[in-house]
Amino acid sequence: MTLPYYISWCKQNSAATFEIESVDGVKIQTVGGHELIDMTSISYQAHFGHNHPVIIKHIKGQLDTIPMSSPKGIYPHKNEATYNLLRYMKKEHGKIFYTTGGSETIENALKIARDVTKKKIVLARRNSYHGATLGALAATGDWRNPAHLTPEGWVVRIPEPTEADALEKTREIILQTDPNKIAAIIIETITGGNGVYAGSEAWWKGLRALCDEFKIFLIMDEVVCGFERTGKSFGYMHYNVDADIICLAKGITGGMIPFGAVWTSKKIADYYEENILCCGLTNYAHPLGIAAMSGVLEIVQDQNFQKNLKHVEIIFKEELEKIKKIKLVKEIRVEGMLCAIDLHKSIDAKKFMKAGLYLVAQTNRIILAPPLIISSELLRSAMTKITQVIKDNE
Ligand SMILES: Cc1ncc(COP(=O)(O)O)c(C=O)c1O
Structure with a gap:
């Protein structure tokens, strides 16, 4: 699609875009009815999801x-x-x-x-x-x-x-x-x-x-x-x-x-x-x-936010431990709700998008930075999808 505005950091003729219909918490509905879980807080800024009240x-x-x-x-x-x-x-x-x-x-x-x-x-x-x-x-x-x-x-x-x-x-x-x-x-x-x-x-x-x-x-x-x-x-x-x-x-x-x-x-x-x-x-x-x-x-400074955050930080680490065991995974570095997964070969971001995930995947590296308000259920479900996409790429 030719657009009247630029897309950042890419060749315009092959920009990887997606059309947003609506947003809800950590989820993005795209035009065409596809749902994406935001696993990088878009560009590492949506700490509190997309429409925090x-x-x-x-x-x-x-x-x-x-x-x-x-x-x-x-x-x-x-x-x-x-x-x-x-x-x-x-x-x-x-x-x-x-x-x-x-x-x-x-x-x-x-x-x-x-x-x-x-x-x-x-x-x-x-x-x-x-x-x-x-x-x-x-x-x-x-x-x-x-x-x-x-x-x-x-x-x-x-x-x-x-x-x-x-x-x-x-x-x-x-x-x-x-x-x-x-x-x-x-x-x-x-x-x-x-x-x-x-x-x-x-x-x-x-x-x-x-x-x-x-x-x-x-x-x-x-x-x-x-x-x-x-x-x-x-x-x-x-x-x-x-x-x-x-x-x-x-x-x-x-x-x-x-x-x-x-x-x-x-x-x-x-x-x-x-x-x-x-x-x-x-x-x-x-x-x-x-x-x-x-x-x-x-x-x-809200207790409930902090309680959820501490909980999802633990789940994030647990899920990453499982991902570490996949042969294709070379190294994982994690700090709180920010993580890099280095792979032995490159992986296409489009594969994650197809699986309903919005994240950063460049050459052989995946960066994850989920919104800090994500629920434990949604985080586990997103991490399971990520695991599957990496395994399918082996
Ligand atoms: C570490 C760091 N510093 C500075 C910036 C620049 O911020 P902005 O894109 O809001 O100008 C970024 C953006 O990604 C960043 O990651």
Whole structure:
């Protein structure tokens, strides 16, 4: 079908699309009566399913009061919601800069790091995705950043945490590059779409020590991992390591309103008391985003949500243990409700769609990130279907 708009990240003449008739919780009804269980929260943002009534209630309420963006406008709900976010993050001493999505969040984090340090270069991993805008894409190390798209010299790659002597090599790279030119290291707390790799606590602590030694900011990209995705409220809670800047998006509104947030440390917040914050957006702290975020914060702090989540996390692990036994499966990495299944040969995403599943399957890797509100019955049924499709591909 020829469309008047583009489909992202693919050749337009062979885009893998599907026509949505309606959505209900974690299910999508397609035109033609096919039902899909969403096993990747679409693009890792639908943490709370596709039409959560609590988020809808907050957005509708906001439409009836202050629906218009007003970057410098202050109203009680904006203050309360932000304090609530800071408490939930356990980062009360810092300050939030709001954005309209993940890439913009990274973009502003990079700008702030460069501005405060007056240094330009950023260190980042090869196995990473940080967003599609120029700065975020420059930091990105995967196939979406071919050399011709982003400026040269902005980003220097550091070794993957699994490489031998990763920290020593990172130190050498810092010295070779010149610490006086490096503003920040940016890292996904756990890589999302690039395979669910978490660095060890020792590696994270080593990175923090290098940042302290050379006065480099540590930016944690929590765009995928935030809001209960990986078995804790945030990915950084796995490591006991402080960031200078934390980037949030996706789950912050469960994908219902384009929104994001940059958390900065108190030191950075203090800097901007006396220096101009050269960052801004027409839709800064959009009331509909603030409202959707309030809905999310209500859900994640609800006992019933947490009870179901803990239960489905266990079932997810149990089912993955069964999948691990299939010959075609090479390795599985799982963190809470985020998982990568590596196979010995490639598998076509269309096979899963045919079986009633929406998920990410690229070459020989499957990524699963089910909505966190999924019931245990539906999760088991989806995992059984996944098992069958993998077995049929043997
Ligand atoms: C880890 C990570 N950071 C940043 C982004 C960019 O977010 P957005 O697509 O909302 O701009 C993404 C998007 O997938 C992501 O996975």
